[in-house]
Amino acid sequence: MVLGRVRAAIADVPAGEVLAFDRDGAEAEARYERGGTLDVAARLALFVERAGDYQAEVTVCADEGAAIAAAVGAACARHATRRVVVPDGLDRAWVPDAIEPVADDPPLAWPDLAACDGVLSGCELAIAVTGTVILATGPAQGRRAATLLPDLHVCVVRSHQIVETVPEAIARLATPIAARRAITLISGPSATSDIELKRVEGVHGPRRLELIVAAPGP
Amino acid sequence: MRVGLFITCLGDTLFPATGRATVAVLERLGHTVVFPAEQTCCGQMHANSGYEEEALPLVRGFARCFGGDDLDAIVAPSGSCVAMVRDHYPRLAAEAGDAALAEAVAALSPRVFELCEFLVGELGLEDVGAFFPHRVVYHPSCHGLRMLRLDEAPLRLLGGVGGIELRELGEAETCCGFGGTFAVKNADVSAAMLADKVRAVLDSGAEVCTATDSSCLMHIDGALRRQRTGVRTVHVAEILAAVEGR
Amino acid sequence: MTPAGGFPAAARAAVADSQLRANLRGATHAIRDKRAAAVAEVADWEELREAGRLIKERAMRHLDRHLEDLEAAVIAAGGQVHWAPDGAAANRIVGDLVAATGSAEAVKVKSLATDEIGLNDALAARGIDVLETDLAELINQLAGDTSSHILVPAIHRNRAEIRELFLRELPDPGELDETPAALAGAARRFLRERFLRAEVAISGANFAVAETGTVGVVESEGNGRMCTTLPRTLITVMGIEKVLPRLSDLEVMLQLLPRSSTAERMNPYTSLWTGVTPGDGPEGFHLVLLDAGRTNALRDEVGRQALHCIRCSACLNVCPVYERTGGHAYGSVYPGPIGAILTPQLSDLESGATLPWASSLCGACYDVCPVKIDIPTVLVHLRGEVVRREAGGSKDAAERLSMKAAAYAFGSTTRYRRAQRLALRALRVLAKVPVLGRLVPGPLAAWITVRDLPEPPPETFGDWWRGRRP
Structure with missing residues (x-):
């Protein structure tokens, strides 16, 4: 019935007309930038700046287990966080000794997940221009609830995972989406401006977001 | 240039000083001002109020009045009336299914200018020799x-x-x-x-x-x-x- | 739905509320300035707008095909799809789905489509308790109030009012000062418990991708993540116009929407799910595709662009009319300029027939619209539709008559000059005896409440010109 009404409503549209927006053959006035122009170092710097703009705490460290573990440990210490959910598939070298890792296997009940102080995860990719990290269900990133219920989210971003633009990121999501992995884009901690437009950080998601950006040494 | 003055019904009736001033500026700059006597209203009020059917004869009237090729430009001391001609006439003609009118409007509207737009954009002027110590x-x-x-x-x-x-x-x-x-x-x-x-x-x-x-x-x-x-x-x-x- | 007297009557009351006007002014100006800054930083903004416009235009022009693709993709990904021709059908479908889970409560993410069809009330009538989880929606729900702004629905309330409300309505508010942080904290504690126990969630959707079956919710607070992740069953109600043909369309929309809406480079959270993900999130996913008048708008070749709206609310914040009346005067869940073209069309002009006139046609809305909806043109077009529809009726007979008379007068120079002389003579009389203007209610009386009439000149321009040249 709905489809019948739709067809009747668009009866004026020629059947052979082009069906969707073709970005490769797009009209000149609709040719927006898709790819980035920055080199690796500039991209990394931009990501750090932009993620910081949205009150994520950003630590840059060397891309090696011990350095990452140290940065994670410092991040957890800043928030007095001890019991930390660690999803399957996360590089164990990233887990500092000072924290108590909690496995989400067998899957924890929601109250048990919520009772953990924090969660340590990797990510699927990150966007420099917007300071966004993107999670997809799977190894090192766990299931969505695990990165949602604890109050602190420590997320490790490796520099090669950072793309510059939003279009580059969406292109890279085609594969995980085809695999039906659930995707979450995270830009800073949760926030609301619902009361007199005053920004309050930390409403329902993790109230603190710590990003550990791991880059190869010079 | 031969400039057709599009006075607008409001200007004609209530603000003749504005029209006289427009003539004065254009003539001071050495242009010939023509005032087509058949002009009345561009139809903006009707078109914007939902009376498109009533606006259509006014669109036709405007096209007849200013459609001759003896004018280099048509100038009005009114942004909104010019916008009516340039932005809404093509749509009204198309919606009326009047191909001849659409053609006339398409030929006409690029030559219609608001006064300042004409002076700066078409004539490239910024100083028209005016003095106004206020x-x-x-x-x-x-x-x-x-x-x-x-x-x-x-x-x-x-x-x-x-x-x-x-x-x-x-x-x-x-x-x-x-x-x-x-x-x-x-x-x-x-x-x-x-x-x-x-x-x-x-x-x-x-x-x-x-x-x-x-x-x-x-x-x-x-x-x-x-x-x-x-x-x-x-x-x-x-x-x-x-x-x-x- | 539209208040008696339509927009002008509701607006009169709103304009008279000086506190409301001050709140609205502060809020709309703050967001408008931030948006301008967020947009200024994007070098290819105009190209993105044009791409956004084309994406939506093409999606609408082939909506049947995209909806069929979407349905197939969602089913292939383990979800179920339901078709709702109207609000009542959607409410029944959702009610049945909730009832089938055996749960009598549901948590809900802010959704304009479900507000539009009155879902919460319909479910309450079936004994299902729906809890709004967006902070502003929660405030409105607790207060028995309706939204006044698409993006910040409780923009009409200040912190003191909200504190009082929470103290009165929340089960265990504790010590509560009136800082926004404390108030948000109280909401977090109250809602956390409900999220953890919820069996069913109801959401709207910002878009759904036909190509992959992926549905998206764009949000800030995290209540959207909670609702789309924790409950066993997720029911998403989405207007059919939200479908996007391709996954790559998201790369445009996810740039346009956050900057236009919250003036951020990216909103804090965006959830994208594709059917059911094994081991992660709901085990059952239902997508309810809602018509409820959208095909009325789709039928209108000029008006259909109202369906391109991505609900960013930028047009509200720049609208000088909205700024002075607020959202309630529009009598619709869709206020502001976009509401003025969407509401009448959704009801086939049955309600909101005064809304196309709720604009001075200043065009500020068109300039900021991220998908370039030409709102002024649609407003004018809908005015024509309403006038045509009411032709022959008694309503506004005086206006119709004067419009026709004016058109007749403008039809020949003889009649035009006669009318000019009459108008000037009338003005001269009124200039001498201004009180006459107040005797007859109508346009003249409305004008002179706060404005003087123009001073009549001694002669028209035409008279001067004809006297000047031989």
């Missing part, structure tokens, strides 16, 4: 600003006027609340918008408020006079026509 604030009317994209043209011309002291208008780009029948159909909202515009005009410290549209000026002037503010409204054309010693 504190002036410029209100950019919505149709000039967002439909014709006049941008800085009126301000560039005003900046070239001798003796003038231009003042800054707060929230300049906000509508004055006229909007044709809006002013009477939603009188309360219109009045609230007008009150804010008048406050901004008064805060500017100007003696004169100017604009490219008599309609907006009539609206603003109505409140300035009602409140006995002493601030006058003067159309841009009249400022540009004013010369030293007069």
Whole structure:
């Protein structure tokens, strides 16, 4: 019935007309930038700046287990966080000794997940221009609830995972989406401006977001 | 150039000084002004109020009146009437399914200009030899600003006027609340918008408020006079026509 | 739905509320300035807008095909799809789905489509308790109030009012000062418990991708993540116009929407799910595709662009009319300029017939619209539709008559000059005896409440011109 009404409503549209927006053959006035122009170092710097703009705490460290573990440990210490959910598939070298890792296997009940102080995860990719990290269900990133219920989210971003633009990121999501992995884009901690437009950080998601950006040494 | 003057019904009836000033400026610059006698109204009020059927004969009348090829340009001292011709005529002709009219309108509308747009954009002028020793604030009317994209043209011309002291208008780009029948159909909202515009005009410290549209000026002037503010409204054309010693 | 007297009557009351006007002014100006800054930083903004416009235009022009693709993709990904021709059908479908889970409560993410069809009330009538989880929606729900802004629905309330409300309505508010942080904290504690126990969630959707079956919710607070992740069953109600043909369309929309809406480079959270993900999130996913008048709008070749709206609310924040009346005057869940073109069309002009006139046609809305909806043109077009529809009726007979008379007068120069003389003579009389203007209610009386009439000139321009040249 709905489809019948739709067809009747668009009866004026020629059947052979082009069906969707073709970005490769797009009209000149609709040719927006898709790819980035920055080199690796500039991209990394931009990501750090932009993620910081949205009150994520950003630590840059060397891309090696011990350095990452140290940065994670410092991040957890800043928030007095001890019991930390660690999803399957996360590089164990990233887990500092000072924290108590909690496995989400067998899957924890929601109250048990919520009772953990924090969660340590990797990510699927990150966007420099917007300071966004993107999670997809799977190894090192766990299931969505695990990165949602604890109050602190420590997320490790490796520099090669950072793309510059939003279009580059969406292109890279085609594969995980085809695999039906659930995707979450995270830009800073949760926030609301619902009361007199005053920004309050930390409403329902993790109230603190710590990003550990791991880059190869010079 | 042979310039056809599109006076607009409002200007013709209520603000003849603006029309006389437009003629004065154009003639001072050495152009020949032609006033096609058959012109009445462009149909904006009808088209914008939902009476497109009634507007259509006026569109045809305009096309007949100004459609000859003896005019190099058609100029009006009104942004909104020019916007009507340029932006709405093609749509009205298309919706009416009148191919001949659509063709006439397509040939005509690129030659129709608002006065400041004509002086700056077509003639490349910024100084038209005017002298107006007063504190002036410029209100950019919505149709000039967002439909014709006049941008800085009126301000560039005003900046070239001798003796003038231009003042800054707060929230300049906000509508004055006229909007044709809006002013009477939603009188309360219109009045609230007008009150804010008048406050901004008064805060500017100007003696004169100017604009490219008599309609907006009539609206603003109505409140300035009602409140006995002493601030006058003067159309841009009249400022540009004013010369030293007069 | 539209209040008696339509927009002008509701607006009169709103304009008279000086506190409301001050709140609205502060809020709309703050967001408008931030948006301008967020947009200014994007070099290819105009190209993105044009791409956004084309994406939505093409999606609408082939909506049947995209909806069929979407349905197939969602089913292939383990979800179920339901078709709702109207609000009542959607409410029944959702009610049945909730009832089938055996749960009598549901948590809900802010959704305009479900507000539009009155879902919460319909479910309450079936004994299902729906809890709004967006902070502003929660405030409105606790207060028995309706939204006044698409993006910040409780923009009409201040912190003191909200504190009082929470103290009165929340089960265990504790010590509560009136800082926004404390108030948000109280909401977090109250809602956390409900999220953890919820069996069913109801959401709207910002878009759904036909190509992959992926549905998206764009949000800030995290309540959207909670609702789309924790409960066993997720029911998403989405207007059919939200479908996007391709996954790559998201690369445009996810740039346009956050900057236009919250003036951020990216909103804090965006959830994208594709059917059911094994081991992660709901085990059952239902997508309810809602018509409820959208095909009315789709039928209108000029008006259909109202369906391109991505609900960013930028047009509200720049609208000088909205700024002075607020959202309630529009009598619709869709206020502001976009509401003025969407509401009448969704009801086939049955309600909101005064809304196309709720604009001075200043065009500020068109300039900021991220998908370039030409709102002024649609407003004018709908005015024509309403006038045509009411032709022959008694409503506005005086206006019709004067419009026709004016058109007749403008039809010949003889009649035009006669009318000019009459008008000037009338103005001269009124200039001498202003009180006459107040005697007859109508346009003249409305004009002179706050404005003087123009001073009649001694002669018309035409008279001067004819006297000047031989």
